[in-house]
Amino acid sequence: MHHQPQLTLAQFNAQAMFQRNETQQLMETMFASEDHKFIHGKAREADVHGEEIKRKKALVKHNEARIQKRIEASEKRKVKAAQKAHRIAAITLEFDKEKINKHTGQNLKDHLLAFKQAGTCFKSLETAFEILSKLFQHWISCTAQSS
Numbered sequence: 001m002h003h004q005p006q007l008t009l010a011q012f013n014a015q016a017m018f019q020r021n022e023t024q025q026l027m028e029t030m031f032a033s034e035d036h037k038f039i040h041g042k043a044r045e046a047d048v049h050g051e052e053i054k055r056k057k058a059l060v061k062h063n064e065a066r067i068q069k070r071i072e073a074s075e076k077r078k079v080k081a082a083q084k085a086h087r088i089a090a091i092t093l094e095f096d097k098e099k100i101n102k103h104t105g106q107n108l109k110d111h112l113l114a115f116k117q118a119g120t121c122f123k124s125l126e127t128a129f130e131i132l133s134k135l136f137q138h139w140i141s142c143t144a145q146s147s
Contacts, residue, residue: 008052088113105138 007015018024027036091114094100103111 009055010052088117093118101134104134105142108134108138 004012031039088110091110093114094111100111
């Protein structure tokens with residue numbers, strides 16, 4: 001196809017089969033001038049029906065649908081990220097172990113993200129370890145419930 005890029009897929013396939021089946025020899029030995037005219041008429045008729053144009057339009061429509069689906073997914077991700085950022089920005093940082101230990105699930109994860117975004121370090125490694133172990137235990141209990 002790189003030798004004749006203007007060819008449609010159907011035309012390329014027809015040429016390939018013409019060469020592979022040695023159709024030229026058959027046409028030279030068996031065809032009369034009326035047969036050649038008939039074959040040329042059929043070829044023009046096939047072009048008139050616009051099968052290739054229909055195929056290309058279907059391809060374009062499919063590609064546009066895929067692009068639209070990607071755009072919608074991207075917009076969904078942006079909205080979800082904005083909601084998450086808003087939710088985390090609304091969190092007030094707590095440094096009391098007792099209050100932190102009362103957080104569970106998504107609230108605890110959001111609290112950790114708020115700490116991270118604020119750039120604060122945990123007051124002690126023990127507090128960070130407690131929070132992470134609580135998150136891990138919550139994750140284990142959630143996976144056990146879903147199984």
